[in-house]
Amino acid sequence: MKLLRAADRVAVPWKNGGGITREIAARPQEATGEGFGWRVSLAEVAADGPFSAFPGVDRVLTMVEGDGMDLALEGIGPRRVDTRFVPQHFPGDVPTGCRLLGGSVVNLNVMHRRGSSYGAEVEVVTGDVVIGAPQDGGTRLALPLDPGADFLRQAATPLERYDALAFTGTDPGGLLRTTGRTAVITLRHP
Missing domain, CATH: 2.60.120.10 (Jelly Rolls)
Known part of the structure; x- marks a missing residue:
């Protein structure tokens, strides 16, 4: 991460x-x-x-x-x-x-x-979300769109609005705790 x-x-x-x-x-x-x-x-x-x-x-x-x-x-x-x-x-x-x-x-x-091995999907979710690397490879980004988010793994990491967490490889991730919205972006690449 x-x-x-x-x-x-x-x-x-x-x-x-x-x-x-x-x-x-x-x-x-x-x-x-x-x-x-x-x-x-x-x-x-x-x-x-x-x-x-x-x-x-x-x-x-x-x-x-x-x-x-x-x-x-x-x-x-x-x-x-x-x-x-x-x-x-x-x-x-x-x-x-x-x-x-x-x-x-x-x-x-x-x-x-377009027409390459690169691709992207964007979803906006509300509330807590478990987030980690995509199982089929690539990168996943989590971007809080509202203030007041924390990423919880071994310890809490406070996040500001528009900070991003990038997960690649086999990173199991953790819990993004928020009452606001988060953009979850799944990106494919070679």
Whole structure:
């Protein structure tokens, strides 16, 4: 298990300069720019405008703060994202415009290479959750979306909002104790 503290993340501009993102984890770990197989980040959208395009990539976007946004997906149509904690799936290479509904939003953004051995599933759960490495390999991340969480194994580890726990290999994990919501992200990789 690896603890990835939110306070340690660096804000970087989007590829198109339209917002900022804070990377939580990526695979391969040495990947830079668009060389990832999968990538998990928190993205801040402060103004209307286009999303960055990522050829050959699928996205799972989950709004975690804000009033929402209207997305215009070229060739697919409009999509309203106005309910927090509901994962939204769409292609990352489709030109996507965004209009905010009432101020800035923060999105949990999970991207993975389409048609490869990389993949991702996102689930938002409420309350305590037993969390550990996936049995079929890969990585599992647990990301508290509300304040007030503790990870219990041999001792309690207090977690801040948006801290992440990463489980790989045969790590049996433990109990994430919270009364709030947690994003559970299961990531496949070679």
